[in-house]
Amino acid sequence: MSRRAPRATIDPDVRKTWLRRALPIVKAHRGLLITSLVLSFAGLVVQVQIPNLVRIGIDKAIVDRAADLPVYVWWIVGLALLQGVINFLARLYLLRTAYELEYDLRNIVYAHLARMPFGFFDRVQSGELMSRSSSDIRAVQMYLSFGPSILVQCLIAVVAFGLMLSINVPLAIVAMATMPVIGFLGVGMRKAIFPVSWLIQARLARLATVVDENIQGVRIVKAFAAEGRQLRMLAEAADSIRWAYLQDARIRSRWNPVLDNLPRLGLALVLLVGGLMVIDGSTTVGTIVAFNSYVLMLQPPFRMLGMMIMMGQRASASARRIYEILDTPSDVVDPAAPVDAVLRGDxxxxxxxxxxxxxxxxxxxxxxxxxxxxxxxxxxxxxxxxxxxxxxxxxxxxxxxxxxxxxxxxxxxxxxxxxxxxxxxxxxxxxxxxxxxxxxxxxxxxxxxxxxxxxxxxxxxxxxxxxxxxxxxxxxxxxxxxxxxxxxxxxxxxxxxxxxxxxxxxxxxxxxxxxxxxxxxxxxxxxxxxxxxxxxxxxxxxxxxxxxxxxxxxxxxxxxxxxxxxxxxxxxxxxxxxxxxxxxxx
Structure with a gap:
């Protein structure tokens, strides 16, 4: 099988943000990505219709007894099946996009390494290059492919809010009251987690170097009975990573519970305000049930939003480490007008x-x-x-x-x-x-x-x-x-x-x-x-x-x-x- 060249490359302009520099690769696969995102959005549109059908079914078929309940049940089953098919196709195209992006990134990095002169490899550790060519590429690929998908998933809040406004404006405002707080906390979490993400990737690279040298030099290690000393070096590298991961865990433990539970606060507010409105006669029981479903529906996107923030900071750190390689020019290159000559050997x-x-x-x-x-x-x-x-x-x-x-x-x-x-x-x-x-x-x-x-x-x-x-x-x-x-x-x-x-x-x-x-x-x-x-x-x-x-x-x-x-x-x-x-x- 012949090797396919990457469809695009990293933008060489170092003044741009890491994400803007990576956009040419994303654009090269925009067909797959856009198809996946459109399907994901279609699945969300179908999903948000289900709580509305539940509301209508409760109010008309159960409370007012003015309609047949099985009709609404079959509509809900049909929409659930349709959503399943759409989500399957969306996931399929998303994974294809992810693999294409990873293929291009790996080939871009390897092609650049192949062009680098011996002097570059004399001063850069092989474990460092292996880390940047594997885990760092994977971190960037995950964000470039799954980040847009998570953003589309978060659009369910917009779609759900529109439907809630069409049903009951005051209750919709109550249900979404926690959104500004979540946005503010997300910005704080991003600033806190970036330096730790960089540290984790750097220490993973150091660990990869230690492991690589131990494997490549195993005969020397055994010849000098130095297994214990090498294990201590490995343990020290692993301890430094553990410390960085613990810092990462502390940051997550402070921010994630808040991001996860703010939608539940919205649920409590909906129950309180909506219950008072039902008692007052200004809304229906079906509306409260639908709004509860919408608020519960918002929890996964907000949880993914927190994950996306962490993915973004790790991808940012990894991209900068990759760009350090790609931005290093080779000082042994073909001249502007290279000469092709059959040599005799003088x-x-x-x-x-x-x-x-x-x-x-x-x-x-x-x-x-x-x-x-x-x-x-x-x-x-x-x-x-x-x-x-x-x-x-x-x-x-x-x-x-x-x-x-x-x-x-x-x-x-x-x-x-x-x-x-x-x-x-x-x-x-x-x-x-x-x-x-x-x-x-x-x-x-x-x-x-x-x-x-x-x-x-x-x-x-x-x-x-x-x-x-x-x-x-x-x-x-x-x-x-x-x-x-x-x-x-x-x-x-x-x-x-x-x-x-x-x-x-x-x-x-x-x-x-x-x-x-x-x-x-x-x-x-x-x-x-x-x-x-x-x-x-x-x-x-x-x-x-x-x-x-x-x-x-x-x-x-x-x-x-x-x-x-x-x-x-x-x-x-x-x-x-x-x-x-x-x-x-x-």
Whole structure:
């Protein structure tokens, strides 16, 4: 099934209220929503007719005995059945509206996250993003879809008041005397509950972060027997949420009983004033019964009004948290006129300077030229900036000085998707999806045949162990691929990159977890695969360095030596020290 794009998006004007910014999405589904609201209103019109029929039946058929009682009974039954059918259809369309709104909101948020650069994810916790992409979206969706429905339900007060006025004006005014008080209390409740709603959503996000880190890092937790400490962290996060929920409960306990019981006060007033009017002969018993029904009919809408106020404040807090993400611009985007180019792989780093978003410096005026089809090993101490080269080449980050050029094109002028299709990166800690091994290898080419997948796996030295698995290439790996060893995951990642067949390939210490004997077999295959392909190899092992045509030594964010392995080993003591510190032996 193809993915349907959202019909609208959030208004980017930050000066508008959160609700006005969300209106384009609501308008995109106005057909469903309006249908639901019209049906809801029709159901209310039918509902308010029933107490009036009861009034007429009591007065004419029971008190005056001037009409047949069964006629009114059957009318009431018929109206009740009609109301049931209308309410069913109204609910159906309302739920469809709610699901459509949620679909669009989730896609808008995810599409924006997909456009954000690596630096954004470096500084934002994944649990925070998960919370804003789930519970916050649900809070906004609930208000946008059910809020208008609740308002329509509250219109029963207007319809009922109109009917009451047509029956008895003084008694109608008495029955509705509590309405202004309810409006005043509703405004006070909204102001009191907003800051608590924001606090609840923020602390839920913190709890999600703790849970996410405990699940993702469960192996580390168990390795250090830190279950108790992590449980205490979870308990502290849960306690902070409990405190916020208690504040929310205190506010509700003060305001909700008043909002719920004011209509009952109206009932008492109707009974008192109406009873005196019956004794005086200015109204009928049927009128009092009908007015009692109308006042009772007002209780659910007023209860929903209180719920809507709380929903609105939570939705307001959640929307602002979502907008914080959507209003964060990506600093790595396609240029206004992107260049589409088929790359050969002539790579140049020209005076490149770069520091990570947290301020950590990585490169300081680095210059490097890699000719098309050349394989260059990048060697250096930890933190020297080796891995940064590949990240800048694929434009995961933008340089802060200088430029990165491929075939004469500054990478910032190229279309991002086209650039990353032609620059393959195999990281030292590969990520596998909870899919079959076939689908993981074919991730960059979903339409690849099984033969192509097997050929890539064979080149990466993965075919043997994959065939030994119970379901072979159809074996579904566990989350993040942890059912495989580190070396097996690396081989799958290499196969995934080779299947795409990019003209530029970056192997970021991609065989560090592979057994030396297996690595030698992979290298024999890789020599053939790398022929004619521009390749950067971040290397520590001599066996990996042996794949390269030449070696560059990075220190302090710059290239300090460039040559073959043998020449550097003979003439550059810093190179020998780096190899020794990495426990690489000739």
């Amino acid at each position: 790579v140049r780093f020209e005076g490149v300077r770069f520091a990570y978003p947290n301020g950590t410096p990585a490169l300081d005026g680095l210059d490097l030229h890699v000719r098309p089809g050349e394989t260059v090993a990048v060697v250096g101490a930890t933190g020297s900036g080796k891995s940064t080269l590949g990240r800048l080449l694929a434009r995961y980050y933008d340089v802060t000085g200088g430029r990165v050029v491929i075939d004469g094109h500054d990478v910032r002028t190229l279309r991002l998707a086209g650039l990353r299709d032609q620059v393959g990166i195999v990281p030292d800690e590969p990520f596998l999806f909870s899919l079959s091994l076939h689908d993981n290898i074919a991730y960059g080419r979903p339409d690849a045949s099984r033969d192509d997948v097997i050929a890539a796996a064979t080149a990466a030295g993965a075919d043997d162990f994959v065939r030994d698995l119970p379901e072979g290439y159809d074996t579904v790996v566990g989350e993040r691929g942890y059912t495989l060893s580190g070396g097996q995951r690396q081989r799958i990642a290499i196969a995934r990159a080779l299947l795409v067949n990019p003209p530029v390939l970056v192997l970021d210490d991609a065989t560090s977890a592979i057994d030396v004997t297996v690595e030698q077999r992979i290298h024999r295959s890789l020599r053939e695969q790398l022929r004619g392909r521009t390749t950067l190899i971040v290397a520590h092992r001599l066996s990996t360095i042996g794949l390269a045509d030449r070696v560059v030594l990075v220190e302090g964010g710059r290239i300090v030596a460039d040559g073959t392995h043998e020449s550097l080993l003979a003439t550059e003591p810093r190179y020998a020290r780096v190899l020794a510190s990495s426990e690489v032996t000739a």
